[in-house]
Amino acid sequence: MTPQADVFFLPAADGEQRLCLFHAPPGVARSKVLYLHPFAEEMNKSRRMAALACRALAEAGHAVLQIDLRGCGDSSADFGEASWADWQADVRLALDCLDSRVPDAPLWLWGLRAGCLLAAADWGRPVNYLFWQPMTSGKLALQQFLRLKLAAEMASGASKGLMEQMKAELAAGRAVEIAGYTLGGGLASGLEAAKLSPAGPPGRVEWLEVSTREDAALTPVSEQAIKGWQDAGWAVRPQIVPGPGFWATSEIELAPALISRTVEALA
DSSP states (O other), X not given: OOOOOEEEEEEOGGGOEEEEEEEOOSSSOSEEEEEEOOSXXXXXXXXXXXXXXXXXXXXXXXXEEEEOOTTSTTSSSOGGGOOHHHHHHHHHHHHHXXXXXXOSSOEEEEEETHHHHHHOSOOSSOOEXXXXXXXXXXXXXXXXXXXXXXXXXHTTTOOTTHHHHHHHHHHTTOOEEEXXXXXXXHHHHHHHHXXXXXXXXXXXXXXXXXXXXXXXXXXXXXXXXXXXXXXXXXXXXXXXXXXXXXXXXXXXXXXXXXXXXXXXXXX
């Protein structure tokens, strides 16, 4: 039986805290894994899937750390106060914490959706990547988020010119309210500039996407991104797994095959 996760607050800059959950394996860790959650409401929709996958990985011998980034979940600050640089600092903070608990084990950064964009950087150490439904362009991720407000305003006929207006507000450093979230300019500009590009010494990439279609294939965008990683020397293994897009469904849904395939991929 998997022990309960160790829940704690990790001290951060300026007296702030980050909520963390550490899932310890029953014995010596085969690897250490840092999970980076997706953007805004996708994080909440994915919490159940992330929790089940963390437990499954711990049972399989991996030490897993989850962190709520600044302004997210139960961590300090509001979402509108967070910047992309804050989130990068949180990753470094979490890596130091993981190193202190598991000094000697291969490192995996596991991202879901926009969390993959945050993970893909040179962290000054060898890293392997586990990508769940990776977004390859931060610019596209930002546009998709802005469209949530666009869709909400269409019924009233107030959507004309709204996309340009929101982009102008963000570019000027002013916050925009979207789908219950306050998006600040510092977070928007950092997300927009992010790309899923290889950095640092080459390692392994487990690239997992889900689809409800039996004949599903990788999109040309994914194939192009994967080629870029392979050309840089990374060993990339893409797979399509049966399951729903749980990060965006109206009800909380699960993709059990994705969890089992993830455990197999890190074996």
